[in-house]
Amino acid sequence: MFKKRLGILFAIVTLMITGCSSPGSDTGSKANTADVISQPVTxxxxxxxxxxxxxxxxxxxxxxxxxxxxxxxxxxxxxxxxxxxxxxxxxxxxxxxxxxxxxxxxxxxxxxxxxxxxxxxxxxxxxxxxxxxxxxxxxxxxxxxxxxxxxxxxxxxxxxxxxxxxxxSPVGEFVGVFYNKKKLANLGIALPNTFDEFAAALEKAKKAGETPIILGNSDKWPATHVFGLIQGAFTPASETKDLITGKAGSSFISSTNETALNTMRDWITKGYFTKGFDGVSADDATAKFAAGNGLFYMGGTWFGGTIGEGLGEDAGFIANPPGASGKHAGTGSYGxxxxxxxxxxxxxxxxxxxxxxxxxxxxxxxxxxxxxxSATATLEASSALLKDMQDAGKKMFQDAGLTFYLDWSTDTMYDVYTAKLQEFMAGKIKAAEIMQAIQDNWDTFQKSRNG
Amino acid sequence: MSLKKLMWRFRYAEWSSLLFIAPAISLFSIFVVYPIFQTIWLSFWKWDRISPGVWVGLDNYKKVLSNPEIYSAFSHSLVFVLFYSLIPIAVGLLITLLLLRVKIRGESFFRAILFLPQIISTVVVAISWRWIYAADGPINALLAKFGAEKITTAWLGNFDTSLIAVGIIGTWINYGLAMILFLSGAQRISQDLLDADRIDGANMRQEFRYILIPSIKGEISIVLIITLTFALRNFDIVWNATQGGPGNSTNVPSLFIYKSAFVNRYVGEAAATSFLLAIVILTVTGLLLLARRESHD
Missing domain, CATH: 3.40.190.10 (Periplasmic binding protein-like II)
Incomplete structure (x- = not known):
């Protein structure tokens, strides 16, 4: 009886295993790419x-x-x-x-x-x-x-x-700097035109007891957007894009990226960001800024609706303040x-x-x-904030300053980049270590891609 | 009745009983057994859900086991065993003991309230705790009120506190389950036994050791198995509270599986990790069942 039962069990297992065919063998069989579009479709x-x-x-x-x-x-x-x-x-x-x-x-x-x-x-x-x-x-x-x-x-x-x-895509989506116009005026701070002026504004706001930058990073990606803006002030946009698109010989390990990372860390130690930002979600942080907390919010244009609704006429937006190159650059792309x-x-x-x-x-x-x-034609803006965002967009598009998103560069970069950036921001690792981790991930992916 | 006839009857009875359980067996085979075999099968392939898979033998297992992050993820799960299983059992036992000795008016109401965390969606629980733990949340407000402002922090966003903070969420969810099962077991204890025990002068510790624990041994092992499994396979609380962060400080094996399978499309690696996790869970629960059987013998 035992032998018989064992036989039945063996038969079931064999049936189950043989029932599993080679995975993916039935996909991608019907490609229809022969037709060429030479005129607009009628x-x-x-x-x-x-x-x-x-x-x-x-x-x-x-x-x-x-x-x-x-x-x-x-x-x-x-x-x-x-x-x-x-x-x-x-x-x-x-x-x-x-x-x-x-x-x-x-x-x-x-x-x-x-x-x-x-x-x-x-x-x-x-x-x-x-x-x-x-x-x-x-x-x-x-x-x-x-x-x-x-x-x-x-x-x-x-x-x-x-x-x-x-x-x-017909739209551009990029990260810039939202600001609270009323608070900026009350603090007697002029709208920053350069990265140095922006850093000085943060210092002045902190001294006045204000939270200079609202940040919520429990979702892990928001800090990468903030870093993208700081990076844009130091590292040429073309270098970042070359790395993301996989251009041979590209490297994340550079003195400019190191400076950008250390600037970010310096801002953290000076208390420029929301206290406990790794425990605050992006949505909660946006809601806080929209409710009038903090002076600046480094976020994507897609937050314009929430922030505009909350701050009304007090909501303003500028493209990433440029560094020594004078060119606007930062995280962003077409939609x-x-x-x-x-x-x-x-x-x-x-x-x-x-x-x-x-x-x-x-x-x-x-x-x-x-x-x-993202079309080049000029359009009427329905609000002051939208006009600010359109103007910022023009500057970013003109300077070819949209540096995309670093996580596009490999299929696992998102996990490495976001986790290592959190470790770096908490002072657990140094700039050299996060740069090396990102570069290692990129090198491994490029190697596997090229066979 | 001849032996031949008897055998026929037995066989007939066996086959007819099989017929009755056939619907259940079919559903179980389609939705449980087949996916298990399919997962094992997929763990031997390199497959991205687009191109045809490539047979790689044990390579996926080698890759998973050579990744240091997976060991840290399993170590986090072990910490969660303490918070999701052992502490809730201790709290459940304590409440049961108290309710055994002290009669409270409206006991069933309090019982329902204490069980509430168990029936609330874990997503809602995780998001609510995110607010409770926030830098400007009620825990820090309370600490500041009592002059302990120096220790306030974003509990889920701090590398040193995040794992424990997530663990406490698990404790809050699971102690209600432990309590309810222990209380139902404790109802079997005869009042005469308790009265005799108290007349003989037994204190709370003795009542706990010699009456409560032996009476609800079965319930304790059931709660242990359920909560241990929950701790080891936990995904939803971690994902909604921290997404494994900050850094990888709250990463668990289930997060690896999710990311490999659905984000990065390394289906073979995800399947290999799933199989390894299943082996760990089966081993732990198997050992518990064995210990339970031996203690019954």
Whole structure:
């Protein structure tokens, strides 16, 4: 009886094991990349597809934009019904790659620049090149072509920053310095135009008993944005971008990065940041600043809505105060790129959707939602804060100062960078150690990428 | 009745009973057994959820075991065993002993209140504690009020206090479970025994040692198994309270699994870590069950 039971158990185990086929053997089989777009897609071309549903996956932050865009699109292309799926950023980043690898895949999606998501999508052949679409719609004249690198890849996904265009976004999102106008005036501090003036303003605010910079870093990423701004004052933007895009010979270990790190540490020891910032969430910190606490808040333009709502007319924004080079540089990029699935059966409809959101004529709609259009045309701003952000954006775009995000540089950089930066900020490790840890992660990834 | 007929009846009875448990067995096989085998299978592959997987044998296990961070993560789990399991059991026993000796009006109301942490969503619990522990939160306000401002800190944001602070959240959640199970076990103790014991002059310590503990031995081992498993596989509290930070000071194996599988798409490594974690949990609970069986014998 025992032998028999053992036999049955063995049979079940064998069945279970053999039931597991080689993982990933059934993905990426239906790529549809043959069609080339040489002219803007016409209504007739989309109508020729018959009654179809266009599956679109977007970040939840796009909700208001989609509420304007989708009805406009469906009115123009009445045979297409848009099936919109909105996901929180974290959820979207975790699901978009397997979703495009699966079947059926969504037609149009938002990814994220860098090796972690876009790199995986290109490497897996899951998204379609948009170089032909860019040429057909002349995106090069509406947007600064220097900025296309963040969506450009070699066809095998091994080289970032050059090659074919695989995505595009109509908005810029960058980190700058929010300030409380009323407090700045009360403290008798002039709006800083340079990094030295900014540092002097922090010192003066601290002496006056004010918290100079509101920071909440329990989510780990906010401090990387603050460091990005300090780094932008010392390290040329091109050097940081070269590292992030994986240019051979790039290094994070540099005297300028060391100076930036030590400046940040110096500010911490002087008590310029919120007390206990590693125990405060980004949302709570933003809410505190919006409620009138602190003088400055080094955060992304995406916080403009919350801060503007809280501080009203007292809310101001400046681009990162430049260092000795006089060039504005700091963490930021275009928004999450729009991509077209390489498996889509509705290429014309997909191209029409992406083209509509990228159309400079749509930029006023984006601006009306307090977003910063990356199109080069000048727009009316609906509030003083938005005008500040648009002006700051112009300076950053003109100086090619958006240094992207360091975590784009490898698929595990986020964990290393955020954890080591927290250790460095707490005085647990020295500048040389965090630089080495980041460089080691980068070197290991580059080695694995190049075979 | 011939022997042959008897055997047939036995076999018929066995097969017909199998038929009754077939639905449960099927669901268990599909949703528990198959995923376990699939995880073991995936742990031998290098796979990013996009390209076809590559067979790498034991490489994923070698990678996981050569990562010093995984050992520190397991060591954090061991600290959590103290806070999620041993302290709640001690607190639960203390409350049970007190309620055994002292009759309180509205006892069931207090019992329900004390059990509340167990039924609140852990996400809500973690976020609430984040506020409680904040630099300008109520704990620090209280400390400042009593002149202990010097020791105020952002408890979850400080490398030296974060692990203990997260541990205390676990204690707060689990002591209610321990208390309820111990109280239900203690209800089996006959009032006559307690009365006789008190007439004989037994003090609280003796009542605890010679009556309470032997009476609720079964409940103690059940609570131990449940809370130990919770401590070792804990994810939600850590993720929502600190995300493993500051630095990696509260990192646990489950966070590794989550990041490897869903963020970095190293599915094979995530599967290998999951299997190793399962072995640790099974070993610990197995040893506990063995100890329980031996103490019963």
């Amino acid at each position: 209504v007739e071309e989309v109508a020729a597809l018959g009654d179809i549903t266009l599956d679109v996956w977007a970040d939840a932050g796009e909700e208001k934009t989609m509420k304007i865009l989708v009805p406009k699109y469906e009115a123009m292309y009445p045979n297409v019904k848009v099936n919109l799926t909105l996901k929180g950023f974290d959820d979207l980043m975790k699901t978009v790659v397997p979703a495009l690898a699966g079947d059926p895949a969504p037609d149009v999606v938002q990814g994220n620049q860098g090796y972690g998501v876009d790199g995986a999508l290109v490497k897996g052949g899951l998204i379609r090149k948009l170089t032909d679409v860019s040429t057909a719609y002349n995106w090069g004249s509406a947007y600064n072509p220097d900025d296309f690198g963040q969506f450009s890849w070699s066809e095998d996904g091994s080289q970032y920053g050059t090659g074919e265009l695989y995505g595009m 999450l790129g729009w991509h077209i699935s390489s498996k889509t059966d509705a290429l014309a409809a997909s191209v029409a959707f992406v083209a509509m959101i990228m159309d400079p004529a749509f930029a006023p709609s984006l601006a009306s939602l307090d977003r910063i259009p």
